[in-house]
Amino acid sequence: MSILVFAENWDGKFKKQTFELVSYANSLAKLLNSSVVALSIGKVEDDELKKLGNYGATKILNVSDNRLNTLDNKAFTITIAQAAIKENANIIIFPHNITGKAIASRISVRLKAGLVTGVNGLPTSTDPFTIVKKSFTSKAFANIVIKTPVKIITLFQNAFGIIESPASPVIEAFAPEINDSDIKTIVKEVNKVTGKILLTDAEIVVSGGRGMKGPENWGAIEELAKLLNGATACSRPVSDEGWRSHEEHVGQTGKIIAPNIYFACGISGAIQHLGGVSSSKYIVAINKDPEAPIFEVADYGIVGDVQKILPEIINAVKELKS
Amino acid sequence: MKILICISNVPDTTTKIKFTNNNTTFDVAGVQWIINPWDELALTRAIELKETNAGTIENITVIHVGLNTSDPTIRKALAIGADKAIRINAEAKDSYFVAAQIAEFVKKEPFDVILCGIESSDYNGFSVGGMLSELLDYPSVSALSSLEIANAEIKLKRGIDGGHEVISIVTPFVGIVQKGIAKEARIPNMRGIMMAKAKPLQVVEPVLIDNFTEFVSFEYPKPKATCKKIDPENVKELINLLHNEAKVI
Amino acid sequence: MNFEYTEEQKMIQQAAKDFAERELLHDVIERDEKSIFPTEAMKKLVELGFLGMMTDPKWGGGGMDTISYVLAMEEISKIDSSVGVVMSVSNSLVMWGLETYGNDAQKEKYLRPLATGQTIGAFLLSEPEAGSDATSQRTTAEDKGDHYLINGTKNWITNANCASTYIVIAQTYPDKKHKGINAIIVDKNTPGITLGPHEKKMGMRSSDTHSVMFNDVKIPKENRIGEDGFGFTFAMKTLDGGRIGIASQALGIASGAFERAVKYAKERKAFGTEIGNHQAIAFKLSDMAVKIENSRNLCLKAAWLKDQHLPYGIASAMAKQYCADIAMEVTTEAVQIHGGYGYVAEYHVERLMREAKLTQIYEGTSEVQKIVISRSILK
Structure with a gap:
């Protein structure tokens, strides 16, 4: 038996989320007396592959089939399913993102x-295999039992954390059987x-709402995000107005995020917005109301007034960093 | 070309979520039901396409797995502009159950384009579209933010981390849509509401399917600690707290 | 007896609510402040079919019942009663009048474009010296053989500028008093018609209100609605239905203010707790809720009678008088609950209060409704 992790890369480098996934699988493996096999698809150098060992992967399957350089859901499915059967995996773990x-x-x-x-989080019981997930768009948690022998989960980002647990992994080339x-x-x-x-x-997200008054005021949001090595986001009215691109919209119908800090600047916090950000470890709110x-x-x-306070935050961060 | 939209009946996004029976059942009392927002956007896009490609797209069908309590939601889909509706008369048990019921129907009555919302705002499964495509052995493309059909040629835009890809595909396929696929959902007009009464809503009995998972119970999120207010004249204190107390900077 | 709305009625109610929240709410304060007509929102209102929603589909309308109309009027007036009044005048005065009493040629020429939203209608009854007293019309429609020659002034005309089709009530045979009155369909662009300036009103400022002057306006005789001298009856019958529209508008103003007051009472804290926890506020809200429930029931009863083709004149007068008076009371209380915030535009309730006042005045003041109601009791 083994636990198979889909180790996604971004331009040949593993994401933070991938290491979190392996850490999670490793903790689960300890619970079940199993081992962690990571599966990487696409062009990733051996040095990068080995990094997965730092978090407890003992085997790394490396698929470098040119046909899999871009995502085809079916071809990826065939590949991962074949790997799961080969490794006798009874648990398969994916990131809870678009690909996963x-x-x-x-x-x-x-x-x-x-x-x-x-x-x-980890299962609350392994027999029956019971696991908690968010439901009703973060307004509740559901306890779910998986009844089948093989179990698949997608793990919410930043929900578990990264835990180092060095192992010396074997890297093995894996060639799936896929028809053109x-x-x-x-x-x-x-x-x-x-x-x-x-x-x-991102670990830190700086987000602006309608209270920012207009796209011309986004300079401070961008500056703070850059300073903290974070990303920028916005509320739905902002993307609907076209002040910022839809890619930045966080909330129930946009992206759901879970950073360490979420700065809500001029965001009133409609229930639909909170659905997308309530998993943040810390929320900082700046609002005139x-x-x-x-x-x-x-x-x-x-x-x-967010326009007045943001520059002061920027200055305070600069002071801290220097 | 025939388009099928899978729609889910979910509580209005502003609903206060409550559970009964010792937190094992979602309390539907007083809940206002809506078409799952992503499914509604998928339907909106299909209607827009039918309006601009009248020759290519012959009809739009919506399908739903649920009991007759969902009928008002289905009628709304018809009022917005779907041509017909199918309801598979069974209580949805999990995503696999729903996908398998829909797959059985589609095997008998094929469609060229099947659209599903990326998730439902109740159980947040993110699964029906992908499962359906595998059951039908159709290709699937997820996180679609654009769907163009011109002269039977299909162009899709799908989200990827940090951007998007433009994809071409041939029918049949399953498209799993996210926000952006249509600007905003439509408000049904009087003519549509009147016509919805006369449009067919076919009820199909379910097939026997074992669900893979079971929802055992629910919990409420723990209440958050009260917000620590910082004097706007002393913004430095915020960074101090984030650094020394929360230790996140 | 059944208090449950049908699936269609619920869908229309939701559609009206979605429309109002999506298209009207964002600029309602600005339009009120600057007296701007909601041109863009009106286009969407037309696309959705709310103008002409009760007209027979044979003439391009939506074929919906009066219950649905009440529900839609309430939802729209919760947010913006200026749009509510455009809807009410066009639907229940102009289109209903044309559909019920016009001939097929008139319906083809005037009702169809109205019902499909290509045109908007206005109803011209009030005069500088004759408001609700429709018998004393000074505007004249002189019989010139093959045409009428209209002269006179009409006041406070809703939709005067945006409408293309007028229904004008005018005196043809002054000696016959109210039996000499005619209702005549008039194209707004007929030579001899001029508009006064946009009225500066206390509320409902984004609706389009003007006085209209007629100076030797020649209108073909085929534009007369009904038999010669039918105008007074026409006006009275039409106003019976119009009252349901205005009653529902008043209901919407009240429930809009009420919803805002409830929300505010749950949020605003004073003396250590949300103000809704203070009995002074809680009981106010309770009283408001009961009054609004009564208002809605009166509107629905009148609408139901109309849909059943039963006499509804008294029921609609009761609904109009009660809903308007309640709208005034409820909006005043809503401002009170909001305290200082209630007195500033941002919180909407002061605007709703100004709007409520008009519902006690137009299409028959509350006093006129009492005349109608008491006469029916005492006869």
């Missing part, structure tokens, strides 16, 4: 394995930013 969610559901059917998405006819998606164009911290991966609901979920709050 897209493939986990297909593999669930292929391996007749029960799936729970958006898990945020299995690949039906043709990527015509890729459009992505590189070198910028991903919103869903003392009755704004954001203060009910914030850990730290400043009542005042």
Whole structure:
């Protein structure tokens, strides 16, 4: 038996989230007396692959099939399912992100394995296998039992943390059997930013709402994010107005994030917005309205004019850093 | 070309969530039900496409797994512009159960494009679309923020970390849509509401499917500690607290 | 007896609510402040079919019942009663009047464009010296053989500028008094019609209100609605239905203010607790809730009678008088609950209070409704 982790890379480097996933699998393996196998798909150098060993992976399957350079849900499904069977995996772990969610559901059917998405901790019981996930868009938690022999979960980012547990992993090339006819998606164009911290991966997120008054005032948000090595985000009205791109929208219908600090600048905190950010470890709210609901979920709050306070925060951070 | 939209019936996004029976059952008392927001956007996009490609898209069907208490939500989908509706008469047990019921129907009555919302705002499964595609052995593309159909040629835009990809695909396929696929959901007009009464809502009995997972109980999030207010004249204190107390900077 | 709304009625109510929140709320304060007509929102209101929602689909309307109309009027007026009044005048005065008493040629020419939202209608009854007293019309429609020649002035005309189709009530045979009155369909762009300036009003400022002057306006005889001298009956019958619209508008103003007051009472703290926990506020809210429930029931009863083709004139007068008076009371209390915030525009309730006042005045003052109601009791 083994636990298989889908170790996703971004431009050949593993994300923080991948290490968290391996750490999680390692803790689960200890609980079940099992071992962790990580599966990497795409071009990743051996030195980078070895890093997965730092968090407890004892075996690393490396798939470098050029047909898998871009995501085809079915081809990835076939690959991971074959690896799972080969490694006799009874638990498969995915990141709870676009890729993870897209493939986990297909593999669930292929391996007749029960799936729970958006898990945020280790199982509360291993027999029956009971695990907690957020439901009703962060308004509740659900305890779910997976009834099938093989189990699949997607782990919420920043829900578990990274735990070092050095192992000396074996790196093994793995060549899945895929027919060309299995690949039906043709990527015509890729459009992505590189070198910028991903919103869903960022430890610090600085976010602006309608209280920022207009896109011309985003300089301070960007400056603070840069200073703290974080990412920028916004509330729904802001992306709806076109002040910022939809990619930045966090909330119930946008991205769901869980950074260490979430700065809510001029965001009143509508329930739909809170659905996307309530998993943040700390929420800092800056709003001129003392009755704004954001203060009910914030850990730290400043009542005042965000345009005036943001530059002061920036100065205080600069002072701290120097 | 025939389009199928899978729709889920979920509590309005402002609903206060409560549970009964010792926290094992979601309390539906007083809940206002809506079409799952992502599914509604998928439907909106399908209607827009039908309006601009009248020759290519012959009809839009919505399908739902649930009991007749969902009928008002289904009627709304018809009022917005779906041509017909299918309700599989069973209480949804888990994502696999729902996907398998829909797959059984589609195997008998095929569709060219099947659209699902990326998640439902109640159980947040993120799974039905992917499962359905695997059950049907269709290709699937997830996190779609754009769907264009011109002369039967299909162009998709899907979200990836830090950006998007433009993809071409041939039918049949399952598209799993996120926000951005349509600008905003439509408000049904009077004509639509009137016509919805006359549109077919076909009730199909379920097939026997074993669910993979079981929802055992629910919990409420723990209340947060009260917010520590910082004097706006002393903003430095915030950074001090984040550094020394929370230790996150 | 059944108090449950049908699936369609609920859907219309939700559609109206979604429309109001999405299209009207964001600029309602600015439009009120600057007296701006909601041109863009009106286009969407038309696309959704709220103008002409009760007209027979045969003439391009929505074919909905009066209950649905009450629900839609309430939802829209909760946010913006200026849009509510455009809807009310066009639906229950102009279109209903044309559909019920017009001939097929008139319906084809005037009702169809109104019901499909290509045009908006206005109802011209009030005069500088004749408001609710419709018998003393000074505007004249002189019979010139093949046409009428209209002269006179009409006051406080809702939709005067945005409308293309007017229904004008005017005196043809002054000696016959109210039996000499006619209702005539008039194209607004007919030569001889001029508009006074936009009225500076206390509330409902973004609705379009003007006086309208007629100076030798020639209108073909085929534009007369009904038999010669039918105008007074036409006006009275039409106003019976119009009252349901205004009653529902008043209901919306009241429930809009009430919802805001409840929200505020749950948020605002004083003396260590949310103000809703103080009995002074809690009981105010309780009283408001009962009055609004009564208002809604009166509106729905009148609408139901109308839908059943039963006499509804008295019921609609009761609804109009009660809902308008309650709107005034409830909005005043809502301002009181908001305290200082209630007196500033940002919190909406002061605007709703100003809007409420008009519902006690137009389409028959509360006193006129009492005349109608008491006469029916005492006869």
